[in-house]
Every structure is written in structure tokens, then in C-alpha cells.
Amino acid sequence: MKKTIIIVALTALPALSLALTSCASAGGSTDPIEVNKTDEGKISFSKTVHPILMDHCIRCHGEDADGDLSILNYEDVVKGGKTAGFIRPGDPEGSKIITSVEKTAVPNMPPKIFPALTEDRIQALKQWIEEGAENN
Ligand code: HEC
Numbered sequence: 001m002k003k004t005i006i007i008v009a010l011t012a013l014p015a016l017s018l019a020l021t022s023c024a025s026a027g028g029s030t031d032p033i034e035v036n037k038t039d040e041g042k043i044s045f046s047k048t049v050h051p052i053l054m055d056h057c058i059r060c061h062g063e064d065a066d067g068d069l070s071i072l073n074y075e076d077v078v079k080g081g082k083t084a085g086f087i088r089p090g091d092p093e094g095s096k097i098i099t100s101v102e103k104t105a106v107p108n109m110p111p112k113i114f115p116a117l118t119e120d121r122i123q124a125l126k127q128w129i130e131e132g133a134e135n136n
Contacts (some may be wrong), residue, residue, distance in 0.1 A: 027057050028115040037135045043128040045136050052121050074135040089133040092126040
């Protein structure tokens with residue numbers, strides 16, 4: 001009887017560690033990003049900014065949006081959450097999307113058990129806001 005339990009435990013271990021690894025990588029990548037620009041040379045919302053948000057924020061800011069903030073599409077992103085100033089076009093430092101990921105003001109996002117945004121991701125978000133936060 002004891003033997004059976006040990007064997008079961010041993011066979012379950014690799015499956016468990018695999019499940020944990022894939023869970024940790026489900027969102028919040030820290031790989032370098034590909035920065036895609038529009039024909040005008042601006043950072044693209046659809047090809048650069050939105051994929052970053054979908055990777056790091058969708059877990060909590062999708063259909064059942066925490067803080068009333070959804071990042072599902074451009075309209076939702078510019079509308080922001082229950083407080084004002086998620087996106088202030090031309091003013092990255094005044095935009096909560098930036099202060100939250102740079103952790104210079106509360107709330108800090110994503111919550112600290114998830115990987116923080118890498119510098120290249122933050123730079124891309126900042127530049128997109130600087131350039132007018134267009135639906136491009
Ligand atoms: C694990 C869940 C989780 C993830 C992932 C997450 N958030 Fe949040 N977020 C929350 C919760 C819960 C709240 C509401 C409570 C609060 O304001 O602290 C919130 C609120 C916010 C607010 C305040 C909204 C308002 O107007 O009051 C901002 C800004 C925000 N999140 C930005 C982000 C960004 C940007 C990302 C991705 C980089 C992100 N969050 C990822 C859980 C999450």
C-alpha cells in the first residue's frame with residue numbers, strides 16, 4: 001500500500017511542476033519586445049501597445065474588469081477605470097497606465113506576484129502616449 005502511494009506521488013511530480021511552470025509563464029513575459037511602428041513612424045497601438053497590455057493586464061482587466069478598468073480594446077483603454085487619468089495623451093508621467101507600471105504612484109501594477117513590465121515595454125507605452133495615444 002505504502003509503495004503505491006510513493007509511486008503515485010513520484011509520477012505526479014513532473015506533471016505538477018510542468019503545470020506550475022506553464023502557469024507562471026501564462027502572461028507577464030519578460031522577453032525583449034518587437035517594437036512595431038506605423039507608416040508615420042509612431043508606436044502602433046494595435047501591434048505594440050495592445051499586445052503588451054493583453055500579456056500583462058488581461059488576467060484582471062478583461063470582461064470582469066477590476067477597478068472598472070478594461071483593456072480589451074482601444075475604446076476601453078482610453079476610457080480608463082473608475083478614477084480619471086488612465087491615459088492622458090501627450091503626458092506619460094501624468095497617466096496612471098505609466099505610474100502604475102513604473103510604480104511611482106498607487107496602485108502599483110501588475111500586483112507584485114506577477115512579473116513587472118520590462119523597461120522596453122514601459123518605454124513603448126510612454127512613447128505611444130507622448131505621440132498622442134492614437135488608435136493606430
Ligand atoms: C492580478 C490582477 C491584476 C493584474 C494582472 C493587473 N491589475 Fe490593475 N487592478 C487590479 C485590481 C484588483 C484593481 C482595483 C483595486 C485597486 O485600484 O488597487 C486594479 C486597478 C488598476 C488601476 C486603477 C483603476 C482606477 O481607475 O481606479 C490601474 C490604473 C491599473 N489597475 C492598471 C493595471 C495595468 C496597466 C495592468 C497591466 C500592466 C494591470 N493593472 C494588471 C488587479 C490587477
